Amino acid sequence: MHKCVVLCKGCTGLNLDKIASKISDAEVIIVNDCKVKVEYSFVVFGCPAIPHASGYSGNYEIVDLRMVESLFENPEDVASAWINSSLVFSEPEVESVEMGYDIVYEGDNVEIISELALNANVTVVTSNVETIKSLYPFRVRVIEGRIEDVRGKVGNFEVIVDGVDVTTQKRGKIVVKAGQVITPHAEEKEGVFTGDEYRAALKAVNNLGSFIRIKAVDVNYHVCGTAKSGIPGCSLCLSCPTGSIERYNDGLKINLESCTGCGFCAAVCPVSAIRNTILPSEVLLEKIDAALSAESEKKVVAFVCQNALGDFYEMWRNCCEKLPPVLPVIVPCINSVSEIHYLYAILRGADGVVAIPCECEVRYDALEIAKATLEAFGFDGIRVARAAELKDVDFGNVPGKLLDSPPEGETKRQKWLYMVERLMAFPLRKDKFQIKQFGKIEIGDTCTLCRACASFCPANAIVRDIENGRILFTHALCFACNLCVGVCPENAIKLENVLDFNSLAESVVFEDEIIRCPSCGKPHITRRAYEKIRVLSKMENALLFCPDCRPRVILESIYEEIMDERGRREKL
Secondary structure: OOEEEEEEOOOOOOOHHHHHHOOOOOEEEEEOOOOOOOOOOEEEEOOOHHHHHHOOOOEEEEOOHHHHHHHEOOHHHHHHHHHHHHOOOOOOOEEEEEEEOEEEEEOOOHHHHHHHHOOOEEEEEEOOHHHHHHHOOOOOEEEEEEEEEEEEEOOEEEEEEEEEEOOOOEEEEEEEEEOEEEOOOOOOEOOEEOOOHHHHHHHHHHOOEEEEEEOOEEEOOOOOOOEEOOEEOOOHHHHOOOOOEEEEOOEEEEOOOOOOOOOHHHHHOOOOOEEEOOOOHHHHHHHHHHHHOOOOOOOEEEEEEHHHHHHHHHHHHOOOOOEOOOEEEEEOOHHHOOHHHHHHHHHOOOOEEEEEOOOOOOOOHHHHHHHHHHHHOOOOOEEEOOHHHHHHOOOOOOOOOOOOOOOOOOOHHHHHHHHHHHHOOOOOOOOEEOOOOOEEEEEOOOOOOOOHHHHHOOOOOEEEEOOOOEEEEEHHHOOOOOHHHHHOOOOOEEEEEOEEHHHOOEEEEEEOOEEEOOOOOOEEEEHHHHHHHHHHHOOOOHHHOOOOOHHHHHHHHHHHHHHHHHHHHHHO
16 A cells, blocks of 8 residues: 655644655655645644545545644654554445335325435335425325334345325225334334434435445454353354344344444454454554554554544644643544554553543443453553543553564454553562453362363364363353353353453362273263263263264174074073
8 A cells, every 4th residue: 555644844843754754664755835746645644634634535534743742742743653553454344235215104204205216217105194295296206104013135125014005095905115224113123213213314325225234343253152052152243332233143233333343342252253343453453553653652542433633623623721742642532442452562662551431332341351460460551532632641560562463362362462561571469350351160070071161262272182081161251141051951150250360371160980891991971970970871881982982882782692592592
């Protein structure tokens, strides 16, 4: 991707050459006024006026140097960090959805009907006689009645209406095909709008023909632990701030209409089953590195919600006192920042990390894990503050630079453990924290080593060691999904929601004598399981053999009995 930074001398008195010297991942153009021809696929502009004056229509970000100059101490350091982090850019995954030009509108707002009819083929559903009268001679299709059901998916709905088509006089259940539906009587989903009519009409008109859908999240159901074989498991992402995620069969159902792409689900998922395509985790790690590349005396990484930038603008307009310098990393929402990102910033050498949210609902699950992780080793350094509170933020003790590159591991939890291992160079100050995203199991004597828990565990935290008759458990990987508890046929497993830094490593949580097959020598059953099945089945010798050898042993036994019986008869 060809990237560029455009800075304007006419907009600011900052030392632009100094800022440009700290930018390494893009060409820097310094101009005298805001009108400039730019032919790059991605640009960071140093003033909001430049893209408008230049007519630029590509992808871009704005770092307003006027605001930075007026509002922050050491503004060149803040500006270079902000620009560098903004240059780390990832295009979200998108797909084209064919919508057509057919809209079903249920309601009585004649103004909305008239505007929709200018661009779309509209079917109006209403039981209001005055509305029907005002629409005569029916340049739009009118059905007197009520919508009973909306079937299908966006772009290809079948709308079931109970009523009378006043244009054809057809009565009964009428099926209308449409790409979009505006109604107060159906369940809201993508393409079905149930809220404010004007907002719904605007969306519907914008979507006519086709529209580009941003695929905010991508789910890998092979590692997702929300459910398995009908047994409910992990529910962390179901706490979605907008209520857009629900458990559906053995997977998840995501309402793309209400999803805002805040990234909470991806940030809270321990096994990285959900990927935030708007700001992938690995891209945010790169942004942190880019911000920390600034040559600032004190490096405080600030995760700033993009909707909180207006707070800085308001402070600038009100001529507030200057804020201490920070290294800004702009995110779609604070919910998209996971414990990996908070900890990574600290372990890469930041003197502190601050999350600056907007007014929306923010879940601090990830931040609490990061704070607990630092507290366990006697460190602090992570804060939450609004823009106006930055001048009063005081950071605690931090460990210093412990990482030179992103943490290793395929999942978020594995990366967390990688960073914890680096912190273990320091003495442990506090070992236990009550955190719902971590689990610690105990297995009782009724366990038969049947492998159910190990096969259901999505984090590979439980391993069945049949050779030695043991169950091994890695507390650091367990995220308390409870699938093991639900699937255990012996009700042998108890789970506690706790993070215990003294028990992170793999340990033996159950052990029993293992019986080896007398024929092939393969270990196959525990002593407890053998005794239980022996009593229930009234079998004894055959159970000692493994499932592969047992049929042969049973057949041989039957054959010997037959031959013995034949021998006795011959003697008679």
